[in-house]
Each structure stands twice: as C-alpha cells, then as structure tokens.
Amino acid sequence: MSGKKDDNSNGKYRSSKWFGPLDRNGFIHRSWMRNQGRPSHLFDGRPVIGICNTWSELTPCNSHFRDIAERVKRGVYEAGGFPLEFPVMSLGETLMRPTTMMFRNLVSMDVEESIRANPIDGVVLLVGCDKTTPALMMGAASCDIPTMVVSGGPMLNGRYKDRTLGSGTSVWEFSEDVRAGKITSDEFMAVEACMHRSIGHCMTMGTASTMASMVEALGMGFVAQVTVEQHTDIAD
Secondary structure (H helix, E strand, O other), X not given: OOOOOOOOOOOOOOOHHHHOOOOHHHHXXXXXXXXXXOOHHHHOOOOEEEEEEOOOOOOHHHOOHHXXXXXHHHHHHHOOOEEEEEEOOOOOOOOOOOOHHHHHHHHHHHHHHHHHHOOOOEEEEEEOOOXXXXXXXXXXXXXXXXXXXEEOOEOOOEEEOOEEXXXXXXXXXXXXXXXXXXXXXXXXXXXXXXXXXXXXXXXXXXXHHHHHHHHXXXXXXXXXXXXXXXXXXXXX
16 A cells, blocks of 8 residues: 555645645644644544533533543544544633623634634534533534534532522522521531532523523534433433
C-alpha cells in the first residue's frame, strides 16, 4: 500500500479546506493537531464534529459535562467522525450576578464565532443550566450546520426526613418556614445539605427542564433526555 497522501482540499466537508490541502497551510493545520497524538487517518476527509462544552465548576448544573463529552467523543469515533471538543462561556444561574440573562447573547456569539472560525462540519451542544440551552442553539443556528443537543439531565430529588425536596421551589418554602418560626436555623441548614444530592440540573419543572423539553419538541435532541435523572442506569 502506498503511503502517498492525496490532496483533499475540495472534499465535501468544510473542514477539508483546513485538513485536505497538501500545501503549507494544510501542513500547519495538521501538524499542530498532531501534538495531541492524533493519527494520520483522522485527516482523511472524515467529518469533523465539534463538541461545544459548557462545563464549569461555577455552573453546578453542568459540572459533570467532562464525562458526557468523553462519551460523546466515543460515539463520534464509532460513527466514523473526528470529534474535537471546544469550550464556550458557561452560565450558572445560582452564582452569576446580576443575572445570566445579561450574558445569553454573548454566549450565543461565542458559539457562533467558534464554529465559523474553525474546521467544524457538525456540532454537538452540551447544555444544562437554564440559559446555556437557548444560547448554544441560537449560536449554532446562525451557522447552519448539522446540530444535535445533549442535555445534562436533571439531578435526583432531594430528601429531608420524610419530605421530597425540589431544587429552587423548596428553597422558598423552607426560607419562609424559618421566618415564620416553623423550623429552626439548624434545620434550615440541614435542608441545605440534603437538597442537591447528585449531578444534573434542577429536577423541578423550572427553566432548565423547560428548555430541555423545547429541545425535544424541536427534534434537536434525544427523546426523554429531560426526564432521565443522572446517576441512574438509564443515563449511563
């Protein structure tokens, strides 16, 4: 078998303009990617699938996305693609001030320009916390490339004594109970430690679940991903 490489700059994918040519630019694009140990066959003209990751420890709902990204990469490899993960700004509802809504369109621009500027033929969007879903979908839609959305899924329900806790909703309930003298401050702190007991976004039918339902309704993601709790056999 000959080791001669054919020029593939006119391949059917946009990434062929980067990795296909046998000139100086093609050399640069391929050679620098090899510093990550990537073999030659990944530059044979197969589609490059970007994995747009909103992982951040400042976004608790998305803190497990590194693991999800690795699973998505395996799927892309198995399907014959070339997966490349890239980060974009993440929006964590519980920590960002004054509001994540101020930054949604900024993230959308981040996603759009990251896709446009790089050799990406299709993209998988990893979303979870409220504004990450519409922000990533808006950015990808502006690029008009094949797109799939993977939601991080809801966390498990919290438990305190004989009560089921809902993220968000129970906060206000117990806060008012303290103010009314129905429970003590120590009990309130105990509830805090029990409310969020697994990875995933808010398990109540709040904005994160609503946005994940919207993804399904639009046919952009897997069926039932909004109802599959993390740390379950179904999620795996």
